[in-house]
Amino acid sequence: MRLFTFMLAQVGATYPVAPGLHRIPTFDGVKLTANSFQPVTLDKSAKFPVVIFGNSWDSPGTEYIGYEKSWAAEGYVVVEYEARGWFTSGGHCTGAGPEEMKDVSAVIDWILKTFPHADPDAIGFVGVSYGGGMGLLAAAHDKRVRAVVAMSAWADIEGALNWNDSPSRLWGELLVLSGKVLGSLDPQMNTMWNNVVHHENMDQVQPWAAERSPMHFVDQLNENKPAIFMSHNHDDNLFHSVWAIQLWEALKIEKKIALNAGTHGSAELLPFAEADKLWGDSLSWMNRYLKGAQNGIDKAPHVEIQRQDNGLKGQYFGFESWPPPSDEFATLSFHMGPRQSSGVFGSLSTAGTTEQGQEVLQYAKKGLLTTGIFAVADAFKPVVPVKAKLGEVDIRHNLVFATAAMQATTVCGWPTLTGLSVVPTENKFQLVFYLYSADLSSKVGNLMTHSVYTSWEAKAGAKNAVEDISFHSTCFEVPSGHALVLGMDMYDYLYEPASTQGNVTLVYPLAANLHLPVLHQQSIMV
Numbered sequence: 001m002r003l004f005t006f007m008l009a010q011v012g013a014t015y016p017v018a019p020g021l022h023r024i025p026t027f028d029g030v031k032l033t034a035n036s037f038q039p040v041t042l043d044k045s046a047k048f049p050v051v052i053f054g055n056s057w058d059s060p061g062t063e064y065i066g067y068e069k070s071w072a073a074e075g076y077v078v079v080e081y082e083a084r085g086w087f088t089s090g091g092h093c094t095g096a097g098p099e100e101m102k103d104v105s106a107v108i109d110w111i112l113k114t115f116p117h118a119d120p121d122a123i124g125f126v127g128v129s130y131g132g133g134m135g136l137l138a139a140a141h142d143k144r145v146r147a148v149v150a151m152s153a154w155a156d157i158e159g160a161l162n163w164n165d166s167p168s169r170l171w172g173e174l175l176v177l178s179g180k181v182l183g184s185l186d187p188q189m190n191t192m193w194n195n196v197v198h199h200e201n202m203d204q205v206q207p208w209a210a211e212r213s214p215m216h217f218v219d220q221l222n223e224n225k226p227a228i229f230m231s232h233n234h235d236d237n238l239f240h241s242v243w244a245i246q247l248w249e250a251l252k253i254e255k256k257i258a259l260n261a262g263t264h265g266s267a268e269l270l271p272f273a274e275a276d277k278l279w280g281d282s283l284s285w286m287n288r289y290l291k292g293a294q295n296g297i298d299k300a301p302h303v304e305i306q307r308q309d310n311g312l313k314g315q316y317f318g319f320e321s322w323p324p325p326s327d328e329f330a331t332l333s334f335h336m337g338p339r340q341s342s343g344v345f346g347s348l349s350t351a352g353t354t355e356q357g358q359e360v361l362q363y364a365k366k367g368l369l370t371t372g373i374f375a376v377a378d379a380f381k382p383v384v385p386v387k388a389k390l391g392e393v394d395i396r397h398n399l400v401f402a403t404a405a406m407q408a409t410t411v412c413g414w415p416t417l418t419g420l421s422v423v424p425t426e427n428k429f430q431l432v433f434y435l436y437s438a439d440l441s442s443k444v445g446n447l448m449t450h451s452v453y454t455s456w457e458a459k460a461g462a463k464n465a466v467e468d469i470s471f472h473s474t475c476f477e478v479p480s481g482h483a484l485v486l487g488m489d490m491y492d493y494l495y496e497p498a499s500t501q502g503n504v505t506l507v508y509p510l511a512a513n514l515h516l517p518v519l520h521q522q523s524i525m526v
Contacts, residue, residue, distance in 0.1 A: 018037070018040050051286060363397075371386065409477070410476070411518060428454070450472060
């Protein structure tokens with residue numbers, strides 16, 4: 001009978017399900033609120049895989065109830081719990097710290113004692129955002145977690161809240177505010193956030209962040225060997241995709257990553273985006289690595305990158321590794337040259353330039369270069385592009401550099417800017433960079449991606465080297481006849497500026513180069 005039940009689970013037979021509401025005691029007496037769904041079977045010896053769902057930041061424990069019920073019908077014991085400090089769970093949220101990791105182990109212990117059909121050798125963890133990061137950390141701390149689906153999760157907390165030493169002011173304030181309103185935050189979290197915003201006591205922030213960062217536990221993940229499926233979005237301005245791919249590259253285990261159009265959590269949660277695909281792949285991932293189903297998910301491309309310029313359900317390119325081999329992938333490099341006196345555009349050329357000169361970029365909140373309306377612009381950019389009238393920029397506050405008209409080119413991956421140096425008037429400054437596909441006739445550009453850099457210990461009046469800059473991931477076809485435009489200013493509302501005065505000077509010739517990852521035609525579409 002047990003063999004028959006196992007075989008039914010393998011081929012996707014459905015079961016009636018039994019729901020439950022629970023209070024789970026954890027290691028320090030705190031009780032966590034949970035709900036469950038389990039398959040109903042007459043076979044007392046039957047074993048079913050376990051899937052734990054972790055709640056997102058400021059989301060209740062009913063967040064995934066539809067998936068819970070349907071997955072239980074597919075033959076899973078499913079439990080979703082509210083992490084400590086959220087809604088009706090006790091304790092204080094410490095931001096996926098050691099207490100939360102002990103909670104995960106306590107939840108697993110409780111599940112195995114409470115549900116006779118739970119298979120102790122087949123346990124998975126699924127979550128979006130906070131729940132996704134919790135899953136990655138749980139797999140590092142408790143080797144009983146054998147499979148993880150981490151959607152819009154972080155890889156490095158310091159890198160998320162302080163990308164390129166630039167405090168993510170708007171996202172950080174939103175997290176702290178919502179945590180105070182909907183949860184119970186450990187006071188240390190507010191202290192650490194204030195340290196990040198003001199760039200103070202970073203020697204305290206770094207170890208605090210490290211013990212909450214999956215990147216810090218790569219060796220443990222590789223030792224425990226869970227199968228990890230990551231989903232991340234190009235324009236996630238909270239948990240930046242550059243960190244996601246660095247974590248993915250460091251993992252030496254069964255793994256897969258999908259990079260989708262959209263912002264934090266949008267592709268995974270919005271029904272008109274890629275939620276159906278991503279949740280379907282998530283169930284297939286669990287079926288493969290918890291049930292042993294030969295469903296082909298492990299044979300599909302290990303890296304899938306979605307285009308951002310052809311709708312919310314745009315095409316995906318598939319690769320076996322990242323970066324791809326040279327027959328699928330190339331790098332175009334452009335040198336930055338000075339603006340001519342009669343126009344607003346400096347040059348981006350493959351040949352370089354020896355022209356001399358200098359340009360001054362002044363701090364100002366106003367300007368035509370922007371990342372767009374908070375969260376909304378990034379979520380809907382594939383259908384409503386973030387546009388800028390590049391030919392009308394105020395050259396005191398915005399610098400723009402353009403290529404000549406290009407042939408149709410698909411930029412796909414992480415652009416980088418290297419070798420830039422500036423002369424600041426202040427001992428701290430911030431630079432924001434924007435990459436556009438621009439129509440040369442109208443001089444209107446569609447934002448492809450952006451990056452930011454902050455120096456807190458600059459030498460005023462001297463040439464300061466800017467560390468190599470990696471942009472957010474992008475996958476965007478620049479149409480034939482369009483130009484690539486690099487924009488540059490000293491402020492975007494997403495980030496806390498290091499200084500609200502002063503300027504920087506670019507002295508030509510520059511050694512700066514913009515490097516663009518470009519796909520060849522034979523790249524696989526999935």
